[in-house]
Amino acid sequence: MILDEKLEILSDAAKYDSSCSSSGSDRPVQRDGIGNGALGGICHSFSADGRCISLLKVLLTNHCVFDCAYCKNRSSNDIKRTAFAPEELARLTIEFYKRNYIEGLFLSSGIVKNADHTMELMLRCIRLLRNEYRFGGYIHLKLIPGASNELVLQAAKLADRVSSNIETPSEHSLKLLAPQKSKQSVLTPLALARETNISMSTQMIIGATPESDLDIVRLSESLYKKRFLKRVYYSAYIPINYDKRLPVPLNFKPPLLREHRLYQADWLLRFYGFASSEILDESAPFLDERLDPKSAWAIRNIHLFPVDVNRAGYEELIKVPGVGLAGAKKIIEARRFKKLGLDELKTLRIQTKKCRFFIVAKDHFPYEPPQEKIYTALANTEAKTNTINLFSLNGEAI
Ligand code: SF4
Structure with missing residues (x-):
């Protein structure tokens, strides 16, 4: 098989893995080397079908001895198989790098033999x-579930980021779909790699199994608290296979x-x-x-508002719907010079349509409508102005 064809098959096979964003590592170029891991050198963009556009994102092979129900590369699928x-x-990575096509490599693989x-094989590359x-340059390496400690540690030494996909939010669902x-086998490599301080991420598939958002958010919280991971990626389930273990029909719409x-x-x-x-x-x-979840929280906790934008601290301001992290800093900086009203907040690009129910400003005192009215007003505003890019991976919660 010619190289182009291999590349086409193995990059297509990798596109459903969304855990490939950069760790933001910052390593200068070496005197006798090429490439660097500098923050500015890594692009975080994703194409519409989920591929990361600045990394060469490929599988080493799409042969796999496992048979995960949700995966295109599972052993029971009759697909064209190949391997680098x-x-x-x-060699290909270096050639692409030199031609400025890519800034790094995201390497995953189906499981060959064990x-x-x-x-x-991945480590050899x-x-x-x-x-x-x-x-x-930047390298993100997928840890293979069940790999030995020694190999995981070597991977953590050579790569900028490693990841191991949790796939489903509960062990019961994992047993069902990926027996x-x-x-x-998924968490042990991450636990081991954590000791080396490397940046780590994981991916959870959303909507293929019955777990609630509460289950998912709790799991993420516990992984962040235990310092397991830098990022959890959520990937709306896209039906690829017919499989009776999957609770959704093939015409199911991905829950974007x-x-x-x-x-x-x-x-x-x-x-x-x-x-x-x-x-x-x-x-x-x-x-x-x-x-959005911050607005929903604020409405449930309306007794904590209004917050005075001319006096409140950073921690209070960031909890106001429509005020993001950068917005809160801008407010604190700007009010050193003058009292802020709605016009000043607009100039600072604060979303006044959202925050007006929750703040006191120089010229603004909320009239305190009932929670249902605030809900309707905010939901309507969101529906009208919603510019959510449903393929976006980063939904900043302002
Ligand atoms: S181990 Fe990975 S590549 Fe193999 S079937 Fe499961 S998800 Fe797919």
């Missing part, structure tokens, strides 16, 4: 890049809005100081599709 030799892929054999070609994997809301909730966990119990609870275990 590690030397071939290392986890260790596969990990060895990465060693060639780092040691022979002196490639200092050859286990929670332990749910995915977007989960990214917003994730943002609240990581940057806004929210706990999962503030975002969702057992009585309402799914995120509201009509409203």
Whole structure:
């Protein structure tokens, strides 16, 4: 098979993995090397079908001995199979890099023979890049579930980011859909790699299994708290295979809005100081599709508002719907010079249509309508002005 055809098959096979964004590592070019891992050198863009556009995102092979129900490359699928030799892929990466096509490599793989054999092949490619070609550019390596400790540690030494996909939010669902994997085989490599301080991420498939958003958000929170991961990626389930283990028909629509809301909730966990119990609870275990989770929280907790934008601290301001992290900083800076009213807030690009129910400003006192009215007004505003890019991976929760 010619190289072009291999590339086409193996990059297409990798496109459903969304956990490939950069770790933001910052490594300068070496004197006798090429490439660097500098922050500015890595593009975070994703194409509409989920591929990361600045990294060469490929599988080493789409042969796989596992039979995960949701996966195109599972052993029971009758598809065209191929593999790169590690030397071939290392050479290709360097050629693409030199031609400025890519800034780094995202390398995953189907499982050939067993986890260790596969990990060895992937490591051979990465060693060639780092040691022979002196490639200092960005490398994200997928850890193969069940790989031995020694190989995981080598991967963590050579790559900028490693990831291992949790795939489903519960062990029960994982057993059902990916019986050859286990929670332990996925989490053990991450636990081991954590000791090396490498940046790590994972991906969860959303909508293929019955877990609620509360289950998902709780799991993410616990992974962040245990310092397991830098990022959790949520990937709306796209039916590819017919499989009776999957609870949804083939004409099922990928839950892109749910995915977007989960990214917003994730943002609240990581940057806004929210706990999962503030975002969702057992009585309402799914995120509201009509409203972003911070607005929904603020309406439920209306007794905490209004917040005076001319006096409130940073922690209070970032909890106001329509005020993001950068917006809160701008407010604090701007009010050093004058009192702020709605016009000044607009100039600072604060979303006054959202925040007006929750703030006091120089010329503005909210008239305190009932919660249902605020809900309707905000949901309508969101519906009208919603510019959500449903393929976006980063739903900042302002
Ligand atoms: S291990 Fe499962 S998810 Fe990974 S390539 Fe094989 S079948 Fe697909």
